[in-house]
Amino acid sequence: MHHKKENIDIEEKVFSFKIFRFDKRKDQGPYFECFNVKAKKGMTVLEALLKIQEDQDPSLVFRYSCRGAVCGSCAMIINGHPNLACRIQLANLPSPEVLIEPLPNFEIIKDLIVDMEPFWKAYRMVEPWLMPGEREKQGEHLVTEKNRAQIDQFVNCILCACCYGACPVVSRDEDYLGPAALAKLFRFIRDSRDKRNWEDTFKRLDNEHGAWGCDTVFRCVDACPKQVRPTDGIEALRRRMVLRPFIRQAAHEAKSESK
Amino acid sequence: MRNEVLSYDVIVIGGGLAGLMTSLGVTGSQKLALFSKVHPLRSHSLAAQGGLNAALGNVPGSADDSWEKHTFDTIKGSDYLADQDAVEIMCRMGPEVVYELEHWGVPFSRTPECKIAQRPFGGADYPRTCYATDRTGHVLLHTLYEQSCRKNVEVFSEWLVTSLVIEDNQVQGIIALHYESGEVRAFSARVVVFATGGYGRVYGNSTNALINTGSGIAVAYRAGVPIKDLEFVQFHPTTLYGTNILITEGARGEGGILVNNKGERFMKRYAEKLMELAPRDIVSRSMTTEILEGFGFENAYLHLDLRHLGREKIMERLPGICDIAIDFAGVDPVKEPIPVQPGQHYSMGGIDTNEKGETKIRGLYAAGECACVSVHGANRLGGNSLLETVVFGKIVSTHLREFLKSQGDTRDASFLDKALEKEKQRIEELLKRKGERRYTEIRDELRRVMFADVGIFRKEEELRRACEVVQRLKRDYRDVSVRHKSRYFNFELINVLELEGMLDLADIISRGALARRESRGSHFRTDYPKRDDPNWLRHTLATFTPNGPEFDYKEVKITRYAPQERKY
Numbered sequence A: 001m002h003h004k005k006e007n008i009d010i011e012e013k014v015f016s017f018k019i020f021r022f023d024k025r026k027d028q029g030p031y032f033e034c035f036n037v038k039a040k041k042g043m044t045v046l047e048a049l050l051k052i053q054e055d056q057d058p059s060l061v062f063r064y065s066c067r068g069a070v071c072g073s074c075a076m077i078i079n080g081h082p083n084l085a086c087r088i089q090l091a092n093l094p095s096p097e098v099l100i101e102p103l104p105n106f107e108i109i110k111d112l113i114v115d116m117e118p119f120w121k122a123y124r125m126v127e128p129w130l131m132p133g134e135r136e137k138q139g140e141h142l143v144t145e146k147n148r149a150q151i152d153q154f155v156n157c158i159l160c161a162c163c164y165g166a167c168p169v170v171s172r173d174e175d176y177l178g179p180a181a182l183a184k185l186f187r188f189i190r191d192s193r194d195k196r197n198w199e200d201t202f203k204r205l206d207n208e209h210g211a212w213g214c215d216t217v218f219r220c221v222d223a224c225p226k227q228v229r230p231t232d233g234i235e236a237l238r239r240r241m242v243l244r245p246f247i248r249q250a251a252h253e254a255k256s257e258s259k
Numbered sequence B: 001m002r003n004e005v006l007s008y009d010v011i012v013i014g015g016g017l018a019g020l021m022t023s024l025g026v027t028g029s030q031k032l033a034l035f036s037k038v039h040p041l042r043s044h045s046l047a048a049q050g051g052l053n054a055a056l057g058n059v060p061g062s063a064d065d066s067w068e069k070h071t072f073d074t075i076k077g078s079d080y081l082a083d084q085d086a087v088e089i090m091c092r093m094g095p096e097v098v099y100e101l102e103h104w105g106v107p108f109s110r111t112p113e114c115k116i117a118q119r120p121f122g123g124a125d126y127p128r129t130c131y132a133t134d135r136t137g138h139v140l141l142h143t144l145y146e147q148s149c150r151k152n153v154e155v156f157s158e159w160l161v162t163s164l165v166i167e168d169n170q171v172q173g174i175i176a177l178h179y180e181s182g183e184v185r186a187f188s189a190r191v192v193v194f195a196t197g198g199y200g201r202v203y204g205n206s207t208n209a210l211i212n213t214g215s216g217i218a219v220a221y222r223a224g225v226p227i228k229d230l231e232f233v234q235f236h237p238t239t240l241y242g243t244n245i246l247i248t249e250g251a252r253g254e255g256g257i258l259v260n261n262k263g264e265r266f267m268k269r270y271a272e273k274l275m276e277l278a279p280r281d282i283v284s285r286s287m288t289t290e291i292l293e294g295f296g297f298e299n300a301y302l303h304l305d306l307r308h309l310g311r312e313k314i315m316e317r318l319p320g321i322c323d324i325a326i327d328f329a330g331v332d333p334v335k336e337p338i339p340v341q342p343g344q345h346y347s348m349g350g351i352d353t354n355e356k357g358e359t360k361i362r363g364l365y366a367a368g369e370c371a372c373v374s375v376h377g378a379n380r381l382g383g384n385s386l387l388e389t390v391v392f393g394k395i396v397s398t399h400l401r402e403f404l405k406s407q408g409d410t411r412d413a414s415f416l417d418k419a420l421e422k423e424k425q426r427i428e429e430l431l432k433r434k435g436e437r438r439y440t441e442i443r444d445e446l447r448r449v450m451f452a453d454v455g456i457f458r459k460e461e462e463l464r465r466a467c468e469v470v471q472r473l474k475r476d477y478r479d480v481s482v483r484h485k486s487r488y489f490n491f492e493l494i495n496v497l498e499l500e501g502m503l504d505l506a507d508i509i510s511r512g513a514l515a516r517r518e519s520r521g522s523h524f525r526t527d528y529p530k531r532d533d534p535n536w537l538r539h540t541l542a543t544f545t546p547n548g549p550e551f552d553y554k555e556v557k558i559t560r561y562a563p564q565e566r567k568y
């Protein structure tokens, strides 16, 4: 979602927030509640939510931390689109009526706070850490700036789960790993320092809950507030899975040549 | 599980770089738990942009850089208040730790020779700041978190540690509040490590994450641990006007210049040689002077101009800055200068430790921004804080392993039980209070007064006023009630609990600043504009008493570098 930057004067203008409420411990079902907030120059959706929590209803809860669109805590659905609440300024919203809902595809704990555990579980499943070969005796691995730039967009993922919330496959298959985890795996596969055994990795993901689950409808790409394109990573993983025998063959030949 | 006390060898409080690094150094046979008030990946460390310093000598013009030169720059930058033995350790270990991080997967930017790229940073004679574009904190935090997943570190996320239990000068454990259930529980540990970060949000106009209330330092203080040099507060020169989101020093390192409303590159009048890359305290004061003298824009900000770097370089080296400027100020740095003003940024002071990260309490350690070793003295150089988190995280993990091996288990569960009862009562009482005051009023006034009167320029009158306001706010705090009574995700309760700690820290900062009648690094007194080594080349120590902090002083460790005047 692209927000046009305009210098609209919103000072003192009243914005009405229609917010999803649900308390899994006591509510039968969710409901919406409206709160009015007087805007200030530069005010973000997160600041408005904090204002509501502080001045109107302390029982309204949501996660936050950095307020600068880098930590990924405050992902939620704003006017129907996943985004970070701290990244959207009221001045850039199309109307003073704002609809706020929690990220879909998660169990709701309370209001805008969802249970992220399935997301973290999928993340851990792909073994998201570098598996280098032998440590060089001295200094750093040599890496080209080109290779670093190739993995850059996947490195930039802040794991806010906007993509997971937007993914149609996750919504029908809770065992699907989801865009962020698969893109994270590709970040390592593509890293020239990583020497993991692809066979092992791919064996577990060569199925419809893994790399083949994706519908390639690019909802994750649309949802990402950091311009990551998870689908590109997933497609690249698929290519590698399919080409694996040839890659293996090529590696084998290269080895025997160098002997 | 409800009332049973979980027992660990080591409890690390904090899931930022310092906490994760410490955890990774704890061996598998030792039972470890990491506590964090947010998921570790939401810790403030990830906002770091510019990079971390290590004398690798990877780029042109730095072949003869060395850890000794890094040490000297750091000590000079600290205005000679840093402990020189500690600085030596940090700078010497720098390269080894950076290589280790690289082997764990940190995707550093690269030189044409495929080595780790380095950029110039303020107060350094060589380009020695290793970086990953302008998202260095993000990649470091993600990499360390990835390693913690590999090692299966047990994490208690969204638990606020509210007190530390010490008996007989020995750590017994901690007490923490679970956000979701509201449960208050005790956890027993032989070793506790504080890695809880800074207190930026005690101030208005801070670059810090909203969660940076300094509650860890406050918890340690309340438990009787001395707090060192808290009056030294770093103000970063370039924060985005309005939101105070940081615009990295790397932007100036890459060639960005500061300009006033006459179009003048004014830094030449303040730091002839290093200009925009003089240390932060100097640049922040120069900017504030320009604004006060009427050379700012709207009397509030100056321009950071990157346009001459060209789109390609800006996009390659500073993509995150572009996002921030566009998202939060509607300014595209390729086409327009960025409006910037100085803002609170970093806590040089903190929990008093020695060069091993040990406090004076047996089994209690601190690392990272919450600690004061001191490697930054009166002014931290950019890029040295990330380095401190990883170096001292590693050092602490080494020493705590030895401690566990050499010391018997002397815990006595009854102390923890008693402390838990007391803590539960304290929280009950908070919830029952009927006072009229709102925590937000007190918090907001505190932030205003700290920035205005204990800020970049300080003087007796204002400092006295600030001390009085803080006293009044502490009294008002007793009339704060928690309107929301539920236990479940009670952020009001959490904020009220943390506010008490913020007031404690403000008390220490403002009184310490009033007492220190000299100017050194970030602490600038217009009424005492000179550094005064005979009287003030010493660390401030504040210890909790029910009537406020009791101050004491301790000598600075000088090894090789005799104090000289700082010129840039």
Ligand SMILES: Cc1cc2nc3c(=O)[nH]c(=O)nc-3n(C[C@H](O)[C@H](O)[C@H](O)COP(=O)(O)OP(=O)(O)OC[C@H]3O[C@@H](n4cnc5c(N)ncnc54)[C@H](O)[C@@H]3O)c2cc1C
Binding pocket: B013, B014, B015, B016, B017, B018, B019, B035, B036, B037, B038, B039, B040, B043, B044, B045, B046, B047, B048, B049, B050, B051, B052, B053, B136, B137, B159, B160, B161, B162, B195, B196, B197, B198, B207, B208, B209, B214, B215, B216, B219, B246, B248, B345, B346, B367, B368, B369, B370, B382, B383, B384, B385, B386, B387, B389
């Ligand atoms: C915007 C910005 C940019 C920066 N850029 C640079 C840079 O380029 N180079 C550089 O060297 N330095 C930089 N710094 C400074 C550096 O980022 C920090 O000093 C450093 O990351 C602090 O790390 P830490 O691990 O000590 O604390 P943090 O990362 O702040 O982590 C603190 C942890 O403690 C937890 N915690 C706190 N209190 C409690 C409690 N009571 N109970 C439970 N958990 C608690 C938090 O949840 C968190 O996990 C920057 C700082 C800012 C503000």
